[in-house]
Amino acid sequence: MLQSHIYIPTLKETPADAEVISHKLLLRSGMIRKVTSGIYTYLPLGLRALEKISRIVREEMNAAGAQEILMPMVQPGDLWQESGRWEHYGKELLRFKDRHDRHYCLGPTHEEVVTALVRDEIRSYRQLPLNLYQIQTKFRDEIRPRFGLMRGREFIMKDAYSFDRDEAGADASYQAMYDAYTRIFTRLGVRFRAVAADTGSIGGSFSHEFMVLAETGEDTLAVCRRCAYAANVEKAEVRLPAPTAPQAAGAPVAAVSTPGMRTVEEVAGYVGVAPHQVLKTVLVDADGSLVAVLVRGDREVNLVKVKNHLGATVVDLAVPEAVERATGAPLGFAGPVGLRGVPIYADQELMHGTDYVCGANVADTHLQHVDLLRDVALTGVADLRSITADDPCPACGGGVDLVRGIEVGHVFKLGTKYSEALHATFLDETGRERPLIMGCYGIGVSRVLAACIEQHHDAAGMILPPAVAPFEVHILPVSVREQASLEMAEALHDALNQEGIDTLLDDRDERPGVKFAEADLLGAPMQVIVGSKGLARGVVEVKDRRTGERRELPAETANAAFLAWRAEVLEGWCASLR
């Protein structure tokens, strides 16, 4: 491709509303432009990158036995009424009416549509298993879109749905997708981890998230330093050492005046105890009722664990008014002693200690010498806090690291939730009607592009993995006015394209500095610089964008020399990801 024939509107300056590096670079490199909040146009270069990603996804999905279809973005409200999600999905689901006053929505996901399709088509176990997927635009009316392609309202997603006759088949389908995802993200050239994840509101027995490792990720992962264990911190269990012998209750409970001391740090410092001797009392709203959760002062309540333990649908921090009503005290002075009418759950770790400090449910007052067994009417004890870097690995007991990740894929075992709601059944060998067992599997295609950039960039611009880069090779004739340079560049360009290597030739009459700067910004993994200085010595220069390493190749045998060097660069990429 000649650069003079492709529209790449680069920006020297970063648009003011871009916050994260991928958003800045996507705009600066002329890959995307914003249309409105959370909605973008993909320009030629951005679209090429998306197509590269999509192609790999397609190849691996097809290889795993899935079949591509394309479902509509506009979906009838009726189907969502049937599944029950019309009421439960919330405002993320963008709803509207047509001229006949019929209800519709923009598809945020396609369980309803695909299940309705399959129920009308699949009659017999002989037609199973079936796995259907699509690569399609989704719309979720996010409360706050941000970070460019990382969290748009409209985004491109690959979503697949498997249908099986039994649990064993569903497990095999799940595993096939898990394996396909592993191959996809490996081929794409990102460092990633598959982590155990909470199934969330979708339900089902288990799920894994595929996380691109990057500091700017919105999720935190607990990764074992020794074994293969990796989990989202939402999910990661806390495994405690064996409990120490029950401790004798100490001194009787005593009130202590703590004027204006609301936070754990303030209280601990004022009373003169360590933060872990303070009881953090968090009131949550679980499906409309208040619940008190106790954790050590230096720990964090894990709302996902609370939700799962309670079997609730929605768990959130209680609003301040509710807390004040329940405790009769201002925020910051809640405590479990004498707290009436609210179930009280303690994190398991608290049972290892005694002599705690907690709020007294009275303004400016805390209690000392509290013993949970003696002084508190506990409803239950469970693992309710988030794992920390000091905790042992739940699987092997080794140490864990907490790292940040960007969720780019998620595989779920759905079970029969949708097939039962929508009556998608089949007849088994005995002629019995049974619900299909489903799985669903998503990859955020446009988010993968952003995640690639978050993981691979430097001060000059993007450093795209060869599989994702719109062009793998960028050829830069130092001056197109030097006939010899231009001819050399064109010859190499044509030869590489013949080899099936996507190559961009900067044939513009620009100054060398402009070309070098833009090439680094656009981030093709390999650059070729052809100039009169080099040609005079019989060489062309190549540059590995990832390492910055430059090398001179003999101009006479440039094609073969380039291919050999390219193999080294590709190997370097693979090695860097291991």
Added chain:
RNA sequence: CGGGGCGUAGCGCAGUUUGGUAGCGCAUCGGUUUUGGGAACCGAGGGCCGCUGGUUCGAGUCCAGUCGCCCCGACCA
């Protein structure tokens, strides 16, 4: 939805305090010189100052309303 902020040329911004001819840099167009890391000079074009209403002789600037956008929290690929 709550909290904070911003809307002035394609992009980045100044001007708003104290009302009085709408500016700067980059980009764009023409020209000359330049050509191995985002060139220099000369010249030119480009503005419903987000929108609506109000105050005023006069509003980018003051007042009211409204729309859009961004950042921080709860959602998710």
